[in-house]
Amino acid sequence: MSSSTVSFPDCSATCPRVVELEEENRELKEKLAVKDERIERLRNKLRKHENPHVPSSQKCGTTKAKDRGDENDDGGDEDVSGEEDGSSQEKLGDENGGRGRNGGHDGETRKKPEPDRTVVVLEERCSNCGRELGDPDWTRTEIVEDIPNPGSVKAVEYEIGHYECECGEETVATHEDIPEKGNFGPNVLTQTTLLKFQERVPYGKIQNLFEDVYELQVSTNTLYSFTGRVADQLRPFYEEIRQKVRRCESVHCDETGVSLEGENGWVWTTTTESEVLYNVREDRSQKALEHMLGENYSGTIVCDGWRSYSAYSSNLQRCWSHLLNESEFTADKHHEAVPIDEKLHKIYKDLKKFLEEDPPPDRREERRKKARKELEDLVNQNYENDEVQELVNYIENGMDYWLTFVTNPEVEPTNNRAERSLRKIVTLRKIIGTIRSERGRYILETIMTAIETWKARGQNPHKEMQKILRTS
Known part of the structure; x- marks a missing residue:
């Protein structure tokens, strides 16, 4: 049986509709190519801000963790969106996603203080007709809070007694308001130090504030020397913090870059539940850890x-x-990494839930082995994409260190404590630009350690600093 070839006529030459559709298809492809190019440009621009090293709260519109329903709320920099003291700002449950408490919570009213004094407010005559009034028919109370009016500086002269004892030694009388050095009292030193390092006010603005509010005229160099005097008196407290950190069972460490006299330097932080230790170093090496710990x-x-x-x-x-x-970040770019990302989130969520029951040591060790096996199964597969393989290498390189928190109840799984403490340094860095001397390094690490440790302990930095300045 002979075979025959069936041929079809070329319709493109004879059918105007086919020609029209081909032309339309070509135009659509060109438009699509332009859009693809624009999307790629926007993605590259976005990656400068959204990458695995950017705190999660700074990633606009990031809701992935919440969509998963996992417990990574305390991962990354969970509190970056909060106030400077590290407390989270809860979002309102409204359509606009505004700041504030979540919907459904009872409102809170600020507690009224006990009045220092009572002022009786009366009128003698009617405001309408001028007729004389007697006792009020009824009264209402209203507590008003205010701060004292600022005033000029008070200069106090102290006559200091010197005594020569029969034993041959001289005794000099002391007073808590007489500074160890200089002629400015503890209030001036405390206000200067807290304005500079807690409120991050430049010395020039502190100078203006003191002159406008208190009629105190001082130079910016004098203000700088004030903070140095405070640092000297706080240094024993700093060394006490260092020793306490070294005795802690678990610490959080991190570091951030800073300019030291125009050269690269690092501010290290070591934090615990009740201590925050800063150290300014030229290096980012093992020696820095040895110096702190x-x-x-x-x-x-x-x-x-x-x-x-x-x-x-x-x-x-x-x-x-x-x-x-x-x-x-890798799963957003490569579909091959999606199963890895989902598995990691599930492992973390399951471990957090398991530890909520405070299981005994034997169960903790059993659960740790199981989680390690799950991580090993992830890394022992073949992956085609280079960036996905980099993620797998990252997991594998830390294999001995991901699960310490499972068997040690004193250890947290994230480094949020250290990252929160470094945010204060990052803000200061943006203001001061560079640390210009060894003395400046000493002042920064000493004062910031004291302030942030007091905050971690729930203490008032102003009161605690005053105590030390008045008793040193």
Whole structure:
């Protein structure tokens, strides 16, 4: 049986509709190519701000963690959107996503203070007709809070007694308001220091404020010397904090870059539940950790993946916030990473739920082994994309450190404490620009350690600083 070839006529030459559709298809492809190019440009621009190393609260519109229903609320920089003291600002449950408490909460009214004095407010005559009035028919009370009027500086002269004892020693009378050095009292020193390092007010503005409000004329160099005097008196407290940190079972460490006299430097922080220690260094090496924690620190360090930590100690807890941010970022770019990202979130969520029951040590160890096996299963697969493989390598490199928190109840899975403490330094860095001397480094680390430690302990920095300045 002979085969035959069936041929079809070329309709494009004879059918105007086919020609029209082909032309329309070509135009659509051109428009699509232009849009694809624009989308890629926008993605590249967005990646400068949205990457695994940007705090989650600074990523506009990021709702992935909430959509998953996981418990990564305390991952990353969960409190970045909060106030400077690290407290979170809850969002209103309204359509606009405004700031404030979530909907459904009872309102809170500020507690009225006890009055220092009572002023009786009466009228003698009617405001309408001028007729004389007697006792009021009824009264209402209203408590008004105000601050004292600012006034000029008070200069106090002290006659200080000197005594020569029969034993041959001289005794000099002391007073809490007489400073150890200089002629300015503890109130001036405290206000200057807190305005500079807690409120981040430049010296020039502090100078203007003192002159306008208190009629106190001082130069910016004098204000700088005030903070140095305060740092000198706070330094014993600083060393006390260092020793307490070294004795803690678990600490959080992190570091951020700073300009030191025009050269690269680093501000390190080591935090616990009740201490915040800062140290300004030229290096980002193991020696910086030895300077803060000593050469033989035996506790657990919660940290990111910087190599100095593993060089210093093998007892680490790698931060899950960084890990989940990395996985989310990679999954957004590559579909191959989506299962990895989902698995990591599930492991973390399940571990958090498991630890809520405060299980005994044997169950903790059993659960740790199970979680490690799940992580190993993730990294022991073949992945085609290079960036996905980088994520897998990141997981594998920290394999010995991701699950310390499962067996040690004193260890947290994220490094939020250290990251929150560094935000204060980052804000100051933007204002001061650079640290210009060894003295400036000393002042910064000493005063910031004292202020943030008092805050961590729920103490009032103004009152605590006054105590030290008046008793030193």
